[in-house]
Amino acid sequence: MKSLIVRTFGRALAPFILMYGIYLMLFGPVSPGGGFQGGVVLASAVVLILVTHGKERVRRLIENIEWFDSFGAFVFLLFGSIGILIGGSFFVNLTPYSMTSLVFLDVIIAMKVFAGIVVLSIFFFERGVE
């Protein structure tokens, strides 16, 4: 059990880190940031809770998190394949301005990176310290 100060600060900081991660993820095309960075920042909030409160606190979130890792890569592939289906090349532009697809791909990448980093962290916390 961690001390009261560590637990309180972890609980207080996590929402702000989550919000910053979502901002980085959604505003990638118009400001510094993007899918990879947003995903890592989102994952850092969960890792903070994982460190300060233990695994029980985020159990419902991390139950099937490996699934999101595979799902992200798969959706990215499917999105690229739409171009082949409607005639054209891989990752063809669906709209004249590809802003929508940029944000969509950002969200997909962020989900994938988030799941991957959380899975890695859980794995190392559980197995690494022996």
Place this chain on the structure above:
Amino acid sequence: MIESVFKRILTASLVIAICIALLQGMSLSYEDKAESPMFEYYLENHEETGAVNLVEAILLDYRAYDTFGEVLVLYISIAGIIILGKEIVEGKEEEAADP
């Protein structure tokens, strides 16, 4: 004994080599532009993708196929760490159980 000394020398030389390689990057400046017409094209026309962020425009629009490879590399590396890591940890546990 000799092996550990050799390992240390190897590690030290590796670190020095990496430092020298990284220091090469500091000598680059914005005057040394890549001789490619795409360089100017990206800088002038990246607004056509709708993204103000040039990095984002290249990463997810002009070079989305490369980003797909990047995502796959991350996926495969995480899958590999978890599969191999479980193998190693379980192997250690078996050794500890019956020596």
